[in-house]
Amino acid sequence: MAYLTGTDYLYGKRIEMNTKVVLLSLTLALFGSCNNDDDPDVDASPDASDISGAVFLYGEGISRAPNEGMTVTIENSNPVKAAITDSEGKFLIKDVPLGTHNLVFTKSGYGTFRLFDIVHVTDNRPTNITAIPSLGTVSTTQVTALTASVVAGEVKIEATTNPGGSIGNTRYVRLFMHNLQNVSDVFHTVYSPNFTSRMNPFIKTYTKAELNAMGFASGTTVYVRVYGDSYWSNQYDDPGLDRRVFPNLNPNAAAAVSFVVP
Numbered sequence: 001m002a003y004l005t006g007t008d009y010l011y012g013k014r015i016e017m018n019t020k021v022v023l024l025s026l027t028l029a030l031f032g033s034c035n036n037d038d039d040p041d042v043d044a045s046p047d048a049s050d051i052s053g054a055v056f057l058y059g060e061g062i063s064r065a066p067n068e069g070m071t072v073t074i075e076n077s078n079p080v081k082a083a084i085t086d087s088e089g090k091f092l093i094k095d096v097p098l099g100t101h102n103l104v105f106t107k108s109g110y111g112t113f114r115l116f117d118i119v120h121v122t123d124n125r126p127t128n129i130t131a132i133p134s135l136g137t138v139s140t141t142q143v144t145a146l147t148a149s150v151v152a153g154e155v156k157i158e159a160t161t162n163p164g165g166s167i168g169n170t171r172y173v174r175l176f177m178h179n180l181q182n183v184s185d186v187f188h189t190v191y192s193p194n195f196t197s198r199m200n201p202f203i204k205t206y207t208k209a210e211l212n213a214m215g216f217a218s219g220t221t222v223y224v225r226v227y228g229d230s231y232w233s234n235q236y237d238d239p240g241l242d243r244r245v246f247p248n249l250n251p252n253a254a255a256a257v258s259f260v261v262p
């Protein structure tokens with residue numbers, strides 16, 4: 001029995017030594033793992049990921065156009081980060097540095113559109129732009145003549161266009177007003193909605209109350225200029241310019257005319 005006890009004791013010593021070796025190995029492994037966690041290069045968040053979105057493309061009016069072929073670029077990116085829309089209008093810009101970015105949308109025949117301040121801080125997943133802009137081509141409507149008159153206490157503005165608006169050939173125009181003669185799409189105090197024209201000349205009438213509400217008092221001389229536009233005007237507010245931009249206006253427009261507010 002003593003021999004058996006001694007043998008058990010010897011095996012017990014061997015087991016104890018083996019246990020110490022295992023515990024030491026685990027301690028070293030754990031220590032190494034802690035040191036790796038302290039290394040800023042291990043499991044660091046990526047500094048870039050993708051940006052995705054889509055567009056709907058149209059012609060000058062309400063008819064759909066092929067969605068593919070529009071270039072979407074990260075403004076001022078170096079190297080350039082860009083993608084081209086597919087047949088569904090979708091795009092995916094790869095490996096965009098995290099941060100806040102402006103997107104520029106370009107395609108031949110289309111007025112340049114911009115999206116500002118896209119916040120891109122998503123790690124390992126694309127930033128998906130859920131708003132889908134509808135974008136149209138630059139207007140082919142030229143304003144060839146423009147008059148303004150006061151009739152029965154109302155102001156009547158007549159704009160002759162080429163092509164002329166008709167039931168079968170809808171055109172679109174936009175008015176800009178200012179109390180200075182150099183009124184334009186860039187320099188104005190009032191701009192109108194996009195008006196539909198199905199006759200030539202296009203006629204728009206304003207009442208005294210409407211003009212007063214725009215900030216033009218009775219007796220004030222107001223200058224107006226009219227441009228051809230598209231149904232989808234691609235308009236956007238530019239924070240750098242501090243104004244709204246209308247990329248699809250046709251620059252061929254008659255000179256401004258004036259009227260006196262009744």
